[in-house]
Amino acid sequence: MLGDTNSGDRPNRRALILVENLSVPFDRRVWQECMTLRDAGWTVDVICPRGSKRDTEPEAVIDGIRIHRYPLRAATGGPAGYLQEYGAALWHTARLARKVGPVHVVHACNPPDLLFLPALWLKRRGARFIFDQHDLSPELYLSRFDRGKDLLYRAVCALERFTYRTADIVLATNESYRDVAVRRGGRRPEDVFVVRSAPQTDRFQPVPPEPELKRGKPHLLCYLGVMGPQDGVDYALRALAKLRDEIGRTDWHAVFVGSGDSFDAMVELSRQLGLDDQVQFTGRVPDADLVRYLSTADVCLSPDPRSPLNDVSTMNKVLEYMAMGRPIVSFELREARVSAGDSALYAPANDEAEFAKRVALLLDDPELRARMGAIGQERITGPLAWRNSQRALLAAYDAACRGRTPASAGRRERRGKRSRR
Numbered sequence: 001m002l003g004d005t006n007s008g009d010r011p012n013r014r015a016l017i018l019v020e021n022l023s024v025p026f027d028r029r030v031w032q033e034c035m036t037l038r039d040a041g042w043t044v045d046v047i048c049p050r051g052s053k054r055d056t057e058p059e060a061v062i063d064g065i066r067i068h069r070y071p072l073r074a075a076t077g078g079p080a081g082y083l084q085e086y087g088a089a090l091w092h093t094a095r096l097a098r099k100v101g102p103v104h105v106v107h108a109c110n111p112p113d114l115l116f117l118p119a120l121w122l123k124r125r126g127a128r129f130i131f132d133q134h135d136l137s138p139e140l141y142l143s144r145f146d147r148g149k150d151l152l153y154r155a156v157c158a159l160e161r162f163t164y165r166t167a168d169i170v171l172a173t174n175e176s177y178r179d180v181a182v183r184r185g186g187r188r189p190e191d192v193f194v195v196r197s198a199p200q201t202d203r204f205q206p207v208p209p210e211p212e213l214k215r216g217k218p219h220l221l222c223y224l225g226v227m228g229p230q231d232g233v234d235y236a237l238r239a240l241a242k243l244r245d246e247i248g249r250t251d252w253h254a255v256f257v258g259s260g261d262s263f264d265a266m267v268e269l270s271r272q273l274g275l276d277d278q279v280q281f282t283g284r285v286p287d288a289d290l291v292r293y294l295s296t297a298d299v300c301l302s303p304d305p306r307s308p309l310n311d312v313s314t315m316n317k318v319l320e321y322m323a324m325g326r327p328i329v330s331f332e333l334r335e336a337r338v339s340a341g342d343s344a345l346y347a348p349a350n351d352e353a354e355f356a357k358r359v360a361l362l363l364d365d366p367e368l369r370a371r372m373g374a375i376g377q378e379r380i381t382g383p384l385a386w387r388n389s390q391r392a393l394l395a396a397y398d399a400a401c402r403g404r405t406p407a408s409a410g411r412r413e414r415r416g417k418r419s420r421r
Helices: 028-039 079-100 116-123 137-145 151-166 175-183 233-245 263-272 287-296 316-323 334-343 352-363 366-381 386-401 411-416
Strands: 014-019 043-049 059-062 065-070 105-109 128-133 169-172 192-194 219-224 252-257 279-283 299-302 328-331 344-347
Touching: 014 028, 014 079, 014 116, 028 043, 028 065, 028 386, 043 079, 065 079, 079 116, 105 116, 105 386, 116 128, 116 151, 128 151, 128 386, 137 151, 169 175, 169 386, 175 192, 175 334, 192 386, 219 233, 219 287, 219 316, 233 252, 233 263, 233 352, 252 287, 263 279, 299 316, 299 352, 316 328, 316 334, 316 366, 328 334, 328 352, 334 344, 334 366, 344 352, 352 366
Parallel strands: 014 043, 014 105, 043 065, 105 128, 128 169, 169 192, 219 252, 219 299, 252 279, 299 328, 328 344
Antiparallel strands: 059 065
C-alpha cells in the first residue's frame, strides 16, 4: 500500500500537482491532498499561480511541500481573456515542470481542461497521470458565459475528452461527477475514485457569538464564498428584498463574505434594491473573522441557482456551514441534498420568494435551527469527514502506480520492463 512507500523494497515516490485556478495553500482541497500524500510517504511538489495578497512568493517550502508559483493575470473581457490567461499558465507550468524533474505521478486539477498537455509530456517520460476534476468545464462554460453551445463550447468539450483519454486515473468530487467520467468520458468505473472535498475541522471551530456583528438586529444571515456569475449572490439579494418587502421582516442583518468577478456588480445590485443598510459586503477576510461571522449567524445562505453545473456540484460553502453547525437555506439541487441532507431547508429551484419564506421560517424557530445545525456537524464528522476522502485518494494513487516502473528510472530500463495497465 502507499503507506509503505518509504519501506526498503520500494523507492520513495514523488508527485507533482498542477493547479491553475487558485494559489496553494489557499486552495484548501489541494492542500489537504498534499498533506495526505506527504503523510503517506510521498515527496510532493506543486505548480500553481501566485496569489494577489497571499501565496505571493515565487517558491516556498511549507510543511514539507515545495511550491513553485508563477505570475498570472486573471482573465478579463470574456473568453478571449481566458485564452490569454490559460496560454500564460500553460507556458509557466511547462517551464516549472522541467525544473522539478522526473516524477512518478503528475496530478492535474481543473479548471481548465488544458493541463493534460504538460501531463502528457511528463507521462511520456514515465509518469502516471491523475486527473482531479474539480469542475465540469462544459457545464461551467454554459453557466458562466450564456453563449449556448457555440464553437468555443465544442472546443471545451473536446479538451475534456482529451483529458479523460490521457488520464490513467480520474478523481471525482462526488458521485455525479463520477457518473460523468464513466458515461461521458468513457472511463472504466474502477479507474474513477470519488474524493470528496471536506472542510478542515480544525479551521472551523465555533467561538462564542458576537451580537455586535448583527448591527443592532435580532438575527444575522451569512453568505460565504465566491461571487461569480454562476454563484447566485444576485438570487440571494433579491430573496432578501422579498423577505423585507413581501414578508415584512426587517429583523435581520446580512453579511456576504468573499469576493469574485461579480463582487462590484453585487454591491451595486444591493444598492439598487435598497438593501445598503441591512447588507454588508466584507470581501475576503482572515479565517478568524470568518469564524466569528459564522459562529454568530442564525441562518446561512446557499443561493446557487439550478443549472447544469450547480445541480451536480458539491458546494464548499455548504460543507463549511455544516462544520460550524449552522442551518442552511438552499435551492433544490441534487448534490446539495446529498451533502446537506436534513441540515438544510430547500426552496424550489431558483424561486426567490420561496427561498425568502424558508429563511423566515428558520428565523422563527430557534429549536429547528439548533437541530439542523447538529445534524450538519454530525455529517461532517461522520460520512463526509476528510478521513474517508484520504482513503479514496491513497487508493487512487495506489491504483495509478501499481506495477509501474518509477519515472526516475533510465529510458532503457523503462523500455525493457514495460508494465501493463
